[in-house]
Structures are given as C-alpha cells and as structure tokens.
Amino acid sequence: MRQQSSQQADLFALDQQRVLYAELCNAFYARELHRLSQQCATQPDPKRVSRLLDSLPYYVERAAFHIVHGHCPLTLDGQNGSWxxxxxxxxxxxxxxxxxxxxxxxxxxxxxxxxxxxxxxxxxxxxxxxxxxxxxxxxxxxxxxxxxxxxxxxxxxxxxxxxxxxxxxxxxxxxxxxxxxxxxxxxxxxxxxxxxxxxxxxxxxxxxxxxxxxxxxx
Structure with a gap:
C-alpha cells in the first residue's frame, strides 16, 4: 500500500510538471512572437527573423525545461512565465x-x-x-x-x-x-x-x- 501511494504521488508530481512545462512554453512563445512582430515593424530584416524563428522552439523548450526542473527560491507564475x-x-x-x-x-x-x-x-x-x-x-x-x-x-x-x-x-x-x-x-x-x-x-x-x-x- 505504501509503495502504491508513493507511485501515485510520483505520477501526480509528473503530471504537475507536464502542465507547468506546457504553460511556460505557451507563455514564452506568445512573448517572443510579440517581440519579433514589434521588431519587424520597426526594423524589418527577413533573414534575421527567419533565423530567430528557426531557433525559437529550442530556446523556449530549453528555458521551460530548466525552470521546471530547477530549484529557485522565488515564486513562479507559470501562466505568465515570470518570477x-x-x-x-x-x-x-x-x-x-x-x-x-x-x-x-x-x-x-x-x-x-x-x-x-x-x-x-x-x-x-x-x-x-x-x-x-x-x-x-x-x-x-x-x-x-x-x-x-x-x-x-x-x-x-x-x-x-x-x-x-x-x-x-x-x-x-x-x-x-x-x-x-x-x-x-x-x-x-x-x-x-x-x-x-x-x-x-x-x-x-x-x-x-x-x-x-x-x-x-x-
């Protein structure tokens, strides 16, 4: 029974991590796409924007992963992707x-x-x-x-x-x-x-x- 409870707790924690990871990815994508759209309006550079868009998934997922699995004493707002x-x-x-x-x-x-x-x-x-x-x-x-x-x-x-x-x-x-x-x-x-x-x-x-x-x- 104790082992079953421990497994359930681990699954619950894993589900929480997945939800937080998804929230952070959504927040970071929305933030960076808005920032890129503003840059395009003031400083149009199609090649640079293309490079940034190509690398965006990697850095968004990397940031979300390290925040979810990191240890920070500050409170995290997952929906807004901020401390x-x-x-x-x-x-x-x-x-x-x-x-x-x-x-x-x-x-x-x-x-x-x-x-x-x-x-x-x-x-x-x-x-x-x-x-x-x-x-x-x-x-x-x-x-x-x-x-x-x-x-x-x-x-x-x-x-x-x-x-x-x-x-x-x-x-x-x-x-x-x-x-x-x-x-x-x-x-x-x-x-x-x-x-x-x-x-x-x-x-x-x-x-x-x-x-x-x-x-x-x-």
Missing part, C-alpha cells in the same frame, strides 16, 4: 568598495552578474555574464566594459542608458529575476524578462553565487 517576489521600496544601493573587493577576488569568465540600469528616471536590474576579465576591469556579454568598482567604461549602451555593476547576491538577483522597476525611486510596474534573461535565471546558483549552474541540454 515573483516582494519588491523593495528602492532600487539596490551601489557600494564601490564592496564591488571592488568582490570582483578583484572573484571575477571569472562565465560568472552571472546583476546590472543596475538607468533610463532617465527609470531604474531596473538585469542579468548578464562576464566573458572577459583583466586585472582592472571586466567585460559583460551584453553591456560591455566595467571597472572593478562597477562603473561603466564602454559606449555600447545608448546615450539614454547607463549601467552600474552590482555584486551577485540574493538581494540584487531577486529584482533582476522578477523585473522589478523604480520610477524616481518609487515602485513601478515590473517589466517582462526576455527569453535570454529567463534562461539566465535558471543558471543562478542561489547557494553559491560565485559558481553558476551549468546549462545542460534537456
């Missing part, structure tokens, strides 16, 4: 000395890092990865170069944007995963993360932020 957590009243604070101490000792290629991005009066946190590290600066895959204090030293971002490197910890990664935003230091509506960002959230090692989780094929 949920209580938002702080103000954006993360910047501490240059803390940044320098951390990155001078722990920066290495592949580590996940949070960035505080400012667009006018709007602020939010994104996730990026380090792909180059030198003795006095680090390079983020999407944003570009930063010094070890976390100050932006590149021109890749548009003139309306500014970024600040933060220390990877739960306090800084939580708003990045949940899309938290602040307008003039007041809570604003959250943004929707891109599929790339959702994939990166599945690689966060919440027990050791210095060592990201490997991305395995589903």
């Amino acid at each position: 949920i957590a209580k938002q702080s009243t103000k954006p993360p604070s910047i501490d240059s000395q803390t940044n320098h101490a951390f990155y001078s000792a722990n920066a290495h290629v592949g580590i996940l890092v949070p960035l505080l991005v400012t667009q006018g009066h709007l602020q939010f946190v994104t996730i990026d990865t380090l792909d180059q590290v030198s003795s006095n600066r680090v390079h983020c895959n999407q944003a570009g170069w930063f010094d070890l204090d976390g100050h932006y030293k590149d021109s890749r971002l548009s003139g309306a944007q500014h970024a600040q490197l933060l220390v990877p910890n739960k306090k800084n990664f939580t708003p990045a995963c949940c899309g938290h935003r602040w307008q003039q230091n007041k809570v604003s509506s959250p943004r929707t993360l891109s599929l790339r960002e959702m994939l990166l959230t599945t690689r966060i090692n919440w027990k050791n932020f210095k060592q990201p989780l490997p991305m395995k094929d589903s």
